[in-house]
Amino acid sequence: MSSTITEKILAAHAGQKTVKPNDLLEIDVDVVLSNDVTAPIAITEFRRVGVKTVFDKDKVVMVADHYVPGKDVKSAEQAKFMREFAEEQDLTNYFDVGCGGVEHALLPEKGLIKPGDAVIGADSHTCTYGALGAFATGMGSTDIAAAMATGKIWVKVPASLKFVYNGRPGRWVYGKDLMLAAIGRVGVDGALYKAMEFTGEAIDEMSVDQRLSMTNMAIEAGAKNGIMAPNQATLDYVRSRTDAPFTVYASDADAAYEEVFEFDAGEIEPLVAFPHLPSNVRPISQVGTVPINQVVIGSCTNGRLEDMRVAAEVLRGHKAAKNVRLIVIPATQEVYRAAMKEGLFDVFLDANAAVSTPTCGPCLGGHMGVLAAGERAVATTNRNFVGRMGHKESEVYLANPAVAAASAILGRIGGPDEI
Amino acid sequence: MILKGKAHKFGDDISTDLITPGRYFHLRTNLPELAKHTLEDADPDFVKNMRPGDFVVAGGNFGLGSSREHAAIVIKLSGAGAVLAKSFARIFFRNAINQGVPAIICDTDLIAAGDELEVDVEKGEVKNVTTGVVIPAKPLPRAMLNILQDGGLVEHFQKNKGFRLD
Numbered sequence: 001m002s003s004t005i006t007e008k009i010l011a012a013h014a015g016q017k018t019v020k021p022n023d024l025l026e027i028d029v030d031v032v033l034s035n036d037v038t039a040p041i042a043i044t045e046f047r048r049v050g051v052k053t054v055f056d057k058d059k060v061v062m063v064a065d066h067y068v069p070g071k072d073v074k075s076a077e078q079a080k081f082m083r084e085f086a087e088e089q090d091l092t093n094y095f096d097v098g099c100g101g102v103e104h105a106l107l108p109e110k111g112l113i114k115p116g117d118a119v120i121g122a123d124s125h126t127c128t129y130g131a132l133g134a135f136a137t138g139m140g141s142t143d144i145a146a147a148m149a150t151g152k153i154w155v156k157v158p159a160s161l162k163f164v165y166n167g168r169p170g171r172w173v174y175g176k177d178l179m180l181a182a183i184g185r186v187g188v189d190g191a192l193y194k195a196m197e198f199t200g201e202a203i204d205e206m207s208v209d210q211r212l213s214m215t216n217m218a219i220e221a222g223a224k225n226g227i228m229a230p231n232q233a234t235l236d237y238v239r240s241r242t243d244a245p246f247t248v249y250a251s252d253a254d255a256a257y258e259e260v261f262e263f264d265a266g267e268i269e270p271l272v273a274f275p276h277l278p279s280n281v282r283p284i285s286q287v288g289t290v291p292i293n294q295v296v297i298g299s300c301t302n303g304r305l306e307d308m309r310v311a312a313e314v315l316r317g318h319k320a321a322k323n324v325r326l327i328v329i330p331a332t333q334e335v336y337r338a339a340m341k342e343g344l345f346d347v348f349l350d351a352n353a354a355v356s357t358p359t360c361g362p363c364l365g366g367h368m369g370v371l372a373a374g375e376r377a378v379a380t381t382n383r384n385f386v387g388r389m390g391h392k393e394s395e396v397y398l399a400n401p402a403v404a405a406a407s408a409i410l411g412r413i414g415g416p417d418e419i
Numbered sequence: 420m421i422l423k424g425k426a427h428k429f430g431d432d433i434s435t436d437l438i439t440p441g442r443y444f445h446l447r448t449n450l451p452e453l454a455k456h457t458l459e460d461a462d463p464d465f466v467k468n469m470r471p472g473d474f475v476v477a478g479g480n481f482g483l484g485s486s487r488e489h490a491a492i493v494i495k496l497s498g499a500g501a502v503l504a505k506s507f508a509r510i511f512f513r514n515a516i517n518q519g520v521p522a523i524i525c526d527t528d529l530i531a532a533g534d535e536l537e538v539d540v541e542k543g544e545v546k547n548v549t550t551g552v553v554i555p556a557k558p559l560p561r562a563m564l565n566i567l568q569d570g571g572l573v574e575h576f577q578k579n580k581g582f583r584l585d
Binding site for chain 1: 432434436437440441442444445446447448460479480483484485486487488489491492506508509510513514517518560561562571572573576577581582584
């Protein structure tokens with residue numbers, strides 16, 4: 001029987017030869033992730049389950065990233081609660097302030113995700129890791145508590161949707177735009193419960209950073225997971241970061257898809273998702289005049305080194321408009337150091353940007369750039385729901401790092417061709 | 420289980436940011452306090468008008484966005500007997516069941532704000548007492564029904580020492 005990459009990984013982790021959509025499986029998981037928002041509930045539920053120690057101290061991963069460095073006393077207490085649990089359980093992979101960064105940028109960097117893995121995390125953007133050829137999906141804290149105790153979780157095998165990107169993207173068009181095109185096409189529930197599988201020339205030739213920014217937003221179409229067969233760049237990336245063995249899976253040529261969506265990558269413009277849904281996309285040529293107050297460049301979607309380079313390329317020699325606050329947040333310590341060594345911080349600082357330590361911060365309206373009523377931001381993040389970055393009467397426009405940087409200079413939403 | 424209560428109606432795409440706004444997350448160590456703001460940005464009077472056992476009734480894709488289980492917990496703490504929607508975002512769907520809150524998929528266009536409802540969870544049936552219409556609900560997968568009947572995932576684990584899928 002022919003299978004998709006998602007079905008093959010799930011079958012392997014359930015100890016079965018094959019599986020089909022809608023099968024209920026109990027699978028072994030390779031990584032169980034949580035963060036300073038979701039770990040406290042997971043830990044409390046874990047203790048209620050009545051198990052003393054986690055199933056594998058190497059595989060239960062915790063990252064302090066959402067409200068760190070400590071936003072306020074409550075945030076500090078939550079982080080402390082998680083830290084003490086990590087110490088008590090002697091977790092190998094606990095990442096605190098100064099040692100980590102935004103989880104979904106961090107775990108691939110640390111070599112913790114390999115092709116063929118099954119990963120679950122108490123964070124909806126856990127689907128990011130599909131870019132490395134892994135099955136990865138977000139769940140709530142109680143599911144994570146169960147997996148922390150047993151190393152197992154139940155899943156329903158998703159049907160797969162195939163997104164084929166033919167041709168090559170043009171100038172200033174990135175994985176972010178290809179993904180927004182998909183979300184715009186199918187809608188915010190167009191892939192509900194399903195696997196989004198990305199293929200085609202544009203995906204095969206894409207950098208690891210851009211691939212990760214695509215699968216990151218699979219949840220924004222309601223998907224269970226986003227996934228890509230590893231390309232050479234991905235295999236080189238993983239091998240440079242871990243010595244652990246892994247299995248590379250790919251879909252059979254005659255695997256069954258519920259639906260196939262085709263795109264001509266060369267025809268896709270930089271896209272902007274208008275409030276208040278990520279599916280509300282418009283090409284940059286059709287945004288009209290939208291004045292802005294803030295630009296955020298960072299997050300688990302676009303806070304990686306390539307994103308920093310793209311932003312710097314546009315910002316070099318320019319300043320943010322007088323009425324715009326430009327906030328740049330490298331997603332991890334590694335990205336931070338690399339950006340600094342390459343001189344990108346000089347470019348950002350010359351542009352009057354505030355360069356922040358790694359944090360999820362403003363993406364979820366936490367801190368480090370929360371919006372007031374009536375304010376508008378262009379952000380390289382993943383969500384623009386009502387109230388996402390602060391006041392419920394504020395607005396978030398999602399875009400790639402080049403558009404975000406150009407918009408900061410222009411003081412309104414615009415593309416780098418205008419600079 | 421048969422549940423009875425009144426419908427509180429919401430539209431499509433109610434996100435977890437609308438259910439538990441990030442700006443109230445400083446209250447997340449105090450869930451009853453956080454619950455006072457449940458769905459506040461979608462309906463400022465929701466908590467005030469809610470009576471124990473009433474239902475949250477929404478359109479499509481309820482609970483999209485963040486994995487924060489707080490969203491399911493505050494709805495439970497607000498007293499809701501169940502959440503009814505045309506469809507649920509998948510993480511919220513699991514979270515609700517794991518918290519012991521029935522998440523019922525049915526045609527909610529047949530329910531208006533204030534309608535009295537009777538929900539038979541096992542049978543998969545919603546009776547609109549106000550209009551007399553009986554609305555079929557999509558059956559829950561066995562694994563989820565098992566968890567719900569045990570009162571939530573932790574209770575399910577305490578009882579079965581693991582998942583029971585059949």
